[in-house]
Amino acid sequence: MERTWPLTGRDDELRRVAASIRPGASGVVVAGPAGVGKTRLAREALTKLAGTGVTVVWGHGSTAARQMPLGAFAGLLDVPAGYTAETIGRALDQLAVRRPLVLAVDDAHLLDEHSAIVLHRTVVRRLAPVLVTLRTREPVPDIVTALWKDDHLPRLDLSPLDxxxxxxxxxxxxxxxxxxxxxxxxxxxxxxxxxxxxxxxxxxxxxxxxxxxxxxxxxxxxxMISPELADLIEHEIGRLAPGVRDVVDLVALAEPVAVSTVSMLATPSALEEAEERGLVRTDGLVARLAHPLYGEVRRTVMGALRARRLRGQVAVTLPAAPDPIPRAVLTLDSDLPADPALFLEAAEAATRLFDLPLAERLARAAAGTGAPVARLVHAAALSWLSRGDEAEAILRDLAETAPSTEFRAMAQVHRTGNLLWTMARPEEARQALDAAEASGALPVHVAAMSLAVAAAAGDLSPLLDRGPQLLHEDLPDDLARILVASAVSAAAALTGRRDLLDEAAVVGGLTADRVPTVIPGFGLADLQVLGHRLDGTPARGDDQARRMRAASADLPGPARLMGLVVAGHAALAGGRVVEALALLREAWAGLADSGHEFRFRCRTLLATALAQAGNAAEAAPLLTGILMGQHPAYRFLAPEDLLALAWGAAAEGSTTESLDRAVAAAEVARESGAPAFEVLAWQTAVQLGDATSALPRLMALAQLGPRARVACAHARAWADADGERLLEAAEDWARLGDLVAAGDAAAQAADAYRHQGRQGSALSASALAVKLAARSGANTPALAIAVRPLPLTAREREIVELAARGLPNKDIAERLTVSVRTVEGHLYRAGLKLGVSERTALKDVLGLE
Incomplete structure (x- = not known):
């Protein structure tokens, strides 16, 4: 990979070094560990002298040159052999005649005595500015050390990049x-x-x-460590005596390792030597490698048999409680006999930590005996890793062959979840659930899964009838609790029941000091964020999302991506579009080509954020995916898909289509008994310009929650073209936490003032809209009108924008369900008003990129 490596993160240091070698300055010593970029920094500073007439003499210390007098300057200074004083004097004379000069010496810790003296006297006599680099943790000639200890030169310690x-x-x-x-x-x-x-x-x-x-x-x-990198690191590690090698290898395989364990398996003196050499570091209790790449290299060169033996030696010293994972992982990769009970306990612990790849590996080892419990844990991990076919094979077999009715019923409950969420086969999921119910066993688990399936389908009646009761029952385990809490959260979110939403969060384990201990907890968190978003309390959802992301931030597998989606949803709920885009784009990069069901959530949320940012081109393929179909477990979120399409059409300039989509979302929400979603849909219609259609329903729903009240006030103000009340709505939206809506209300206030001829008020409102948009990152139709008002009717502006985006007249006519002649007429009149005769000039008029 031939790529240019810029000098990043060293701006302050570069300015300081460059200033230290200007004519009249004394110079600087740049110190730091190997590989930190000392030489690169020095070279960058010296390039700034190009064209100034200053000569650069660049000496290099090295192990080989150290054996020769003035070896650092070999080939640079023409000094014949002779007495030491005479030789040094001639070297200084030759430097003096080259002035103006900068003397640069790289790796000064490796200088021979004569070169070090020349360097020191150049500084003391102020013959030239001096730029010195040296490596820390290495012995340095005393005369070089004196350069900064005696205050001849300042020392700049270069730290690794953060x-x-x-x-x-x-x-x-x-x-x-x-x-x-x-x-x-x-x-x-x-x-x-x-x-x-x-x-x-x-x-x-x-x-x-x-x-x-x-x-x-x-x-x-x-x-995979390349040979070149391995050589660099092995050179830094140096030769290892057998005892020290044992210490380094033990720590490389099992860090952090107790100091007592390392001392017992190696020797205390070997551990002390490894610490003195900077190969390991300890806090007195545990030992770790001084650099992670030491471990990568040692594990690469270590033989498999030696590695297995050493892991086994460490494993037997570790307790199985309270954390069985370290002992289980070392045992699994060692020469010790398999321990299925330990592997199962560790797999369950890894699941609680959301580390699914590790959980699957441990559970697979535990299931080698055929134990039904281990096989069930293994199937769950496979399902959550989107390996649904493998999970289904195990679960189907357990449902037929497990030794008890209860266990067969549990296998059918897990099958239901795997078939619906992971494999998107709702009919078969229903059959599995029916089989579990027919067994008569595990009635609470079956009821909990029934609620979850009903929630996925958007069937709210059983959720509201049975859900609150189940919330207050003594639920048997984490699975039952998360299923009930998630189902009730969905119902509470859609119907605006904040009290029920909060109860469900507690039952599901999503509180100020806890997060759920099973992977479906991310689904619960997403539903909680949705509930607070629809209610108008997005800050509450933000707190929950932040905790879930923190719990999964450093994990492999889907947990981290799900945490990003939930956090992106929370940012979108708060109108922080730029933040949402960063989180959701990263999640989409990992989910887009996966089989994970959360990709459907990510797709809708990312499409919405992109559209609200005005990025129609990037949103387009995501919106096409939404039109092609939804996941059967997310049917209850159909209004949100329609709202994503509404914002997408708005970003493309199609106001008519965007309003049609928003109204359709409101109608779907109303028909499915989801008034909270209906409020958001009508609010979107108001932001897109239609308060008249939205106002009657928003008035009817105004008491549903904070969002409903502000949305109703916003609609009234926009219907009345009341600039003052629109600014009040903008303040209310900002206080509530919806920055995009706040910006749109301020933009609409500017438009209202402008039509009333109040240009000063319009400019103030427009400035507020721009300020709010800068905070949110949104670029909406309302903002475009406020920032760039044009003497056009709404229909003319819509057609002009579609034309500016490259749509032919025929396509515009089809999209707006009007005739081509009507489109031509609007474009003709708009051109007269704008003074534009060329279609290509419309993009500049509208400020489109």
Whole structure:
């Protein structure tokens, strides 16, 4: 991978070094660990001297040159052999005649005595500014150390790049945004070393393991250390005596490892030597490698038999409680006998931590004995990893062969979830649920799954009849609790029952100090965010989403992506479009080509955010996907799909279609008994310009919650073209937490004032709309009208915008269900009003990109 590596994150240091080597300055010592970019920084600073007439003499310390007097300047200074004083004097004389000069010395910790003296005297005599680099944690000649200890030169200690700087550097090198988890892994492995980062990234990109998906670069597998990087790291590690090698390898395989364990399995003196050499670090209790890449290299070169033996030695020292995972993982990869009971306990613990790849691996090992419980845990992990066919094979067999009626019923309950959510086969899911119910066993689990299936279909009656009662029953386990809580949350969200929404959150384990312990908890969190979004309390949902994302941020598998979707939904609910786009784009990069059902949620939310940002082109393929069909488990969210299509049409300039979609969403919500969704749909219609149609229903629903009350006030003000009340609505929306609606209300106030001839008030309202849009990142039709008012009717502006976006007259006519002649007439009159005769000029008039 031949890519240009910019100097990122070093702006302040570069300015300081460049200032230190200007004529008249004394110079600077740049110190830091290997690979931190000292030489690169020095070279960048020296390039700023180009064209100034200053000569640069660049000396290099090295192990080989250290054996020769003035070895650092070999080939640079013509000094014959002779007495030491005479030789040094001649070297200084030759430097003096080259002035104006900058003396640069790289790796000054490796200087021979003569070169070090020349460097020191150049500084003391102020012959020239001096730029010195040296490596920390290495012995340095005393005369070089004296440069900063005796205050001859300032010392600049260069630290590794932090995570944000690393992410920015990688994005600049790759030419596009980087998935946050991938960037975090890169930073964690390289510890911010630009040298290690360059080698690791180059190898991973070249091997096709670091690739772009949906415009975002992602690391899709474990790293393979290239020979070049391995050589660099092995050189830094150095030769390892047998005892020290044992310490490093033990820690590489099992870190963090108790100091007592390492001392017992190796020797205390070997551990002390490894710490002194900077190979491991300890806090007195546990030992870790000093650099993560040390472990990658040692695990690569270590023999399989040695690795298995060492893992087994560590495993037997670890307790199985309270955390069985470390012992189970080491045992599984060691030469110890299999321990199915330990593997099962650890698989359940990994599931509670949302680490599904690890849970599946451990559960598979536990299920090797054929134990039904282990097979059930394995099937659940497979299902949540979108491996539905494999899960179905296990669950179908358990439903037929399990030793008890209760266990067969539980297998059918799990089949129902796998068939509906993972495999999108609702009819078969219904059959599995019927079979579970017919068994007469596990009535609470069956009732809980029945509620979840009803919620997915949008059948709210049984949810409201049976759900509140089940919430107050003594539910037997996490599965029953999450199913009931999710189903009731869906009903509460759609009907505006905030009290029921809050009760469901508590039962599901989503509280201020807890998060759910099973993967369906992300679905519960999404429904809670939806409920608070529809109610008009988005900050509550934001808190819940933040906790779920924090619980899954560093995990492999789908949990992290689901956390991103929930967090993106919360940002969208608060009108923070830019934030929502960052989260949802990253989630989509991982979900788009997966079989995971959360991709349907991500698709709708991302399409909405893109459309609200005015990015019609990027939203278009997502909107096409929505039109092609929805997941059967998300039928109750049909109004949200229609609202995404409404915003998409608005972003394309089709006001008529956008309003039709919003009204259709309101009608679907009303027919399905979802008044809270109906409020959001009518609010969207108001934002898109139609208060007249929305006002009657918003008046009828005004007492449903905070959103309904503000939406009704907004509709009244817009219907009356009352600028003052529209500004009040903008304030109410901002206070409630919907920045997009706030910006639209302010923009509509500007339009109302302008039509009343109140230009000063219009300019103030427009400025407020622009300010709110800057906070949200939205670019809506209302804002476009406020920022760029034109002497056109609403229909003329719509047709002009569609034409400016490249639609032929025939396509415009079909989209608006009017004749081609009508379109031509509107375009002709609009051209006269705007003073435009060419179709291509319309885009500039409208300010379209």
């Amino acid at each position: 995570e944000a700087e690393t992410t920015g550097l990688v994005a600049r090198v790759l030419g596009g945004p980087v998935d946050s988890a991938s960037a975090h892994r890169l930073w964690t492995l390289t510890q911010g070393s630009p040298l290690f980062l360059r080698h690791l990234l180059a190898a991973e990109v070249s091997a096709g393991r670091f690739t772009p998906a949906s415009g975002i670069w992602r690391w899709t597998s474990q790293p």
